[in-house]
Amino acid sequence: MTRISVGTPGPLSPDISAAGRPHRPGSAHEVVLGIESFGADDAPLVLLVGGTTMLSWPDALCERLAGGGRRVVRYDLRDSGESTTTDPQAPAYTLRDLAADAAALADALDGRPAHLAGIGVGGMVAQVAVLDHPATFSALTLAGTRPVAPGPPDEDLPDHDRATMGRLFARPMPDWTDREAVAEFAAEGAEIRGDDPVAARAVAGRIWDRTPGSAPPVHLANQLGMVFSRLDCTPRWRERLPGITVPALVVHGRRDPFFPVGNGEAIAREIPGARLLVLDGAATAIPDAAVDEVAEAMLTLGQTG
Numbered sequence: 001m002t003r004i005s006v007g008t009p010g011p012l013s014p015d016i017s018a019a020g021r022p023h024r025p026g027s028a029h030e031v032v033l034g035i036e037s038f039g040a041d042d043a044p045l046v047l048l049v050g051g052t053t054m055l056s057w058p059d060a061l062c063e064r065l066a067g068g069g070r071r072v073v074r075y076d077l078r079d080s081g082e083s084t085t086t087d088p089q090a091p092a093y094t095l096r097d098l099a100a101d102a103a104a105l106a107d108a109l110d111g112r113p114a115h116l117a118g119i120g121v122g123g124m125v126a127q128v129a130v131l132d133h134p135a136t137f138s139a140l141t142l143a144g145t146r147p148v149a150p151g152p153p154d155e156d157l158p159d160h161d162r163a164t165m166g167r168l169f170a171r172p173m174p175d176w177t178d179r180e181a182v183a184e185f186a187a188e189g190a191e192i193r194g195d196d197p198v199a200a201r202a203v204a205g206r207i208w209d210r211t212p213g214s215a216p217p218v219h220l221a222n223q224l225g226m227v228f229s230r231l232d233c234t235p236r237w238r239e240r241l242p243g244i245t246v247p248a249l250v251v252h253g254r255r256d257p258f259f260p261v262g263n264g265e266a267i268a269r270e271i272p273g274a275r276l277l278v279l280d281g282a283a284t285a286i287p288d289a290a291v292d293e294v295a296e297a298m299l300t301l302g303q304t305g
Contacts, residue, residue: 033105034082034210035075039066045110046298048074049102049129051120051145052225053081053210055203058286064295073109077101077122079218079227081210088221094232095149096132098125103133113138117298120144120259120284121228127267131240139301140244140271143251143294144284146263147241147270149233157266161257167192176219179208186223194255194283241270248274249301251294253282275301 036054046065050056054074065072077098079088086092102125106114116137118126123145130140146157153159168189174181186204187197204223211222221227248271252264261278268276277297279290286294 030084031078031101032082032084033075033078033101035073035105036062038062038072039070041071043069043071045106045112045114046070046072047102047106047109047114047116048072049116049118049122049125050074050076050080051118051122052077052079052227053207053222055081055207055210056119056122057117058288058291060288060291061286061295064291065298068295068299070115070299071110073105075105076210077125080222080225081207082212085212085218085221087217088227089217089230091227091230094234095124095128098231099129099132102126102129103136106136115139115141115298115301117141117143118145119286121150121225124149124228124233127241128237130244130246131237134245137246139246140248141251141298141301142248142264142267143286144253144256144259144264145267146259147238147267148236150228150231153263154238158260158262161260164192164257173220176216176223177214179205182208182219182223190285193257194253195285196287199285199288238270241267242272244271247301249277249297250274251277251279251286251297253279253284253286255281255283258284 048054048057053076057074062072062074076083078093079085079091102116106116113135114137116126116129118124123142126140126142127147130137146153148154148157171188174185176182183201183204187201190197190200207222208219211219250264250268252261254261265276268274277294281287282290
């Protein structure tokens with residue numbers, strides 16, 4: 001098992017594991033982040049924040065970025081995958097702690113400014129990380145996210161599509177100890193959202209296999225990322241977005257019912273010089289058909305960053 005020990009501001013000190021098994025922290029001040037790396041170790045770093053597990057980022061996109069001369073590292077947020085899992089029903093950390101994790105990981109992996117990318121709720125982590133730790137990052141990509149915390153959005157931002165949310169949450173929860181039931185639940189949800197149900201089924205199975213332990217709340221946290229609804233996400237950061245000075249790319253599916261495209265449009269307006277890439281055929285996930293377009297945009301951004 002390979003580890004990189006790094007320090008972060010505050011009481012928590014992540015220990016980053018690149019191995020395929022979770023590590024249980026030895027003290028209350030140790031955090032383990034499970035990572036997966038693509039490409040040459042000495043290539044410019046692209047750090048991918050999962051939403052919440054690393055598998056939110058498609059394998060094909062990671063491989064395409066690595067083929068473009070980048071070292072790509074995707075990782076699990078706390079309480080997911082191979083990272084420290086304590087109690088996802090009562091997280092004892094904040095959004096800003098997760099942002100500090102990203103900065104500490106980038107420093108430990110390379111030491112040079114890194115291109116940071118966040119998808120979904122991971123995009124919230126990425127926004128705060130670049131704002132709180134500007135010297136650590138050279139570029140920013142935000143995919144399918146919004147500029148405010150979970151909960152009711154600002155009045156000028158579109159909220160979740162009510163009909164879609166109604167269908168999603170009307171379904172009974174699966175038996176989280178049953179891998180096939182969880183995979184079927186994910187496939188049904190993807191079809192409701194407008195994503196690929198076959199891809200969602202496969203990813204849900206992989207997430208289930210990587211979930212530490214068999215406790216239903218832990219599986220729920222890994223599959224649905226519900227831990228974010230319980231996080232302290234203060235203070236607000238939207239008003240700080242004009243202070244971002246690194247090159248930024250905002251990627252959003254035009255058919256996204258969870259964070260409708262108006263959220264991405266707002267982010268792109270408020271970050272100076274940001275490029276908006278709207279994927280006409282996409283919903284919440286980055287589909288295989290869009291991988292080359294997204295990768296090319298990210299690689300170009302890295303060259304200017």
